[in-house]
Amino acid sequence: MTRVPRWLLRHRITVEPYLGTSAYGKQYGPAVADVPALVAETVKTVRNAEGREVISTAQIIAEPDLACPAESRITLPDGRRTTAISVAHHTAPGLPVPASTEVMCE
Structure with a gap:
């Protein structure tokens, strides 16, 4: 399987992976800086984890092994901080298309 070409x-983005909720609120893992990505800042309607329609203001394409669960905090190239709404891992075994991870952000 091929990967999206670097x-x-x-x-470059920074990802703070969402770990879950504790008695003190949402918990995040250590920030991973300088993550290669392709960022498109466009407004799109997407569905969140509960199935409700929400607005995504940034879409990210990254390498297939990106560790970024939904609700992770992301710092975009312009410095804006956002939250991952949904994450999709795209693969097509046997087809000549690259594997990638797509992240829809608030």
Whole structure:
């Protein structure tokens, strides 16, 4: 299986993976900086984990092994902080298309 070519991932983002909720609120893992990605800041309607329609203001394409569960905090290339709404891992075994991870952000 091929991976999305790194030379296409022109932007750099920072990801703080969501670990869950504790008595003190949401918990995040250590920030992973300089993650290669392709960021498109466009407004789209998407569905969140509960199935409700919400607005995504940024979409990210990254390498297939990106550790970024829904609700992770992400810092975009322009410095804006956002939250992952949904994460999709795209694979197509046997087809000549690259594997990637797509993240829809608030």
